[in-house]
Amino acid sequence: MSSPISLKDTERKVFQSTFADGLWDVFLGCSFPLQLAIGPFLSVSMGDFWSSAVFLPFWGAVYLVIWLVRKNVVALRVGMVKFGAARKNRLKKYYAAMLVINVIALILGIVAFLGFGSLPVGGPPFILGLILLIGFSTAAYFLDFPRLYAYGLLGALGTQIGEWLYQNMGASHHGFPIAFGTLAGVMILTGLVTFARFLQNNPLPAGDM
Numbered sequence: 001m002s003s004p005i006s007l008k009d010t011e012r013k014v015f016q017s018t019f020a021d022g023l024w025d026v027f028l029g030c031s032f033p034l035q036l037a038i039g040p041f042l043s044v045s046m047g048d049f050w051s052s053a054v055f056l057p058f059w060g061a062v063y064l065v066i067w068l069v070r071k072n073v074v075a076l077r078v079g080m081v082k083f084g085a086a087r088k089n090r091l092k093k094y095y096a097a098m099l100v101i102n103v104i105a106l107i108l109g110i111v112a113f114l115g116f117g118s119l120p121v122g123g124p125p126f127i128l129g130l131i132l133l134i135g136f137s138t139a140a141y142f143l144d145f146p147r148l149y150a151y152g153l154l155g156a157l158g159t160q161i162g163e164w165l166y167q168n169m170g171a172s173h174h175g176f177p178i179a180f181g182t183l184a185g186v187m188i189l190t191g192l193v194t195f196a197r198f199l200q201n202n203p204l205p206a207g208d209m
Contacts, residue, residue: 137149
């Protein structure tokens, strides 16, 4: 006899398949890690504001490309799905948790920038690494996206290694270009490899070729 089918497990697997193509890895890698790796060099000539603002159209272009690929490549292979109330409630909890994390990160950033009081032991690099670890881990849990645990750990370790390189080896910009350049590279490369495997494992149906 075949084992009973759990609709909850089925929906969970379908939800996890949202990230199976690797495109979200590429988008995340092109977002803040790439900005923190390249932005410090741009700030010298463009200033802090424009060195960050210049990435907005780039992110928009990357998102547009990914949206088009999902619509014209991914959907033809695995289709599209709408999720039930339970999964939508889980996403709402995720958004709420990330809002809290971002508010805390903003407050700590203002404290560090304005010099009000003192930050916990370890200073800004430790706090940034902790926020990355908590943020990525929270997203990994609520989104059932296990690779985010690894990215969070890599980001947390990277900030500490980058600061050590800055203090002891003379690395520029507190090691951000090294730490976040590595994180961005790992995420983008992982996404591209995952996408290539996805295409290989999910060929177009015979009628669409």
